[in-house]
Amino acid sequence: MTDANRAGARRFPLRFAACRWLLWAAGLGLAACAEDSTPPEAGGEGSVQSHRSGEAVYRRYCFSCHAAGVAGAPRTGDAEAWAPRIAKGRDALLRSTIDGMVGMPAMGLCFDCSEPELVDAIGHMSGTALAP
Ligand code: HEC
Numbered sequence: 001m002t003d004a005n006r007a008g009a010r011r012f013p014l015r016f017a018a019c020r021w022l023l024w025a026a027g028l029g030l031a032a033c034a035e036d037s038t039p040p041e042a043g044g045e046g047s048v049q050s051h052r053s054g055e056a057v058y059r060r061y062c063f064s065c066h067a068a069g070v071a072g073a074p075r076t077g078d079a080e081a082w083a084p085r086i087a088k089g090r091d092a093l094l095r096s097t098i099d100g101m102v103g104m105p106a107m108g109l110c111f112d113c114s115e116p117e118l119v120d121a122i123g124h125m126s127g128t129a130l131a132p
Contacts, residue, residue, distance in 0.1 A: 052113075054120030061110040066125050069104035074125070082126035090130040093122055 032033050058066070058076070065073040074081035085093060100106035107113060108121070118132045123130045 012100045015040060016101065051120075052117050053118070054122070054124035056127065057110055057113055057117050057121040058124045061113070062108050062121055065104075077127055079127055082128065086126055086128050090119060090122075093130070094119055 063076075065071065066076050069075040069078075069081075074085055094115060096104070097108055098106065098115075108118065110118070110121075113121070119130050119132055
């Protein structure tokens with residue numbers, strides 16, 4: 001056996017140990033990265049408002065007037081009553097829903113409704129899908 005071989009044999013466990021240490025360090029690094037990149041907990045209820053369907057909003061808020069046509073409200077599914085209103089366009093309908101009209105309370109009484117939710121509710125009542 002030459003001296004060089006002997007030295008190599010002696011060095012081997014050292015190198016192996018160094019590799020293990022590197023792997024361990026890399027593992028730690030990865031774990032740390034993984035922790036850093038975890039998205040923060042969605043801060044409980046209300047922080048991310050989920051979109052309610054037009055039907056859900058309608059049943060809860062708009063139904064009371066628009067099902068029976070209270071005070072001249074265009075009735076749900078009554079295409080004839082809705083046609084002249086739909087003709088005004090999505091933005092005008094959304095505006096009068098938010099501001100209110102004669103006999104129609106502001107926001108249709110859904111004060112925590114988002115605009116897309118109101119638009120969906122109008123779409124549900126009128127039977128005409130409006131752009132969100
Ligand atoms: C208290 C009764 C009432 C409630 C509740 C109500 N509405 Fe109305 N709504 C009316 C009446 C009455 C009219 C007709 C107003 C008019 O023509 O002057 C109307 C008209 C509308 C119109 C037509 C607006 C236009 O520019 O022609 C839209 C759109 C509408 N409502 C959406 C909604 C939505 C969406 C909800 C629920 C989130 C809702 N309404 C809840 C009474 C109500």
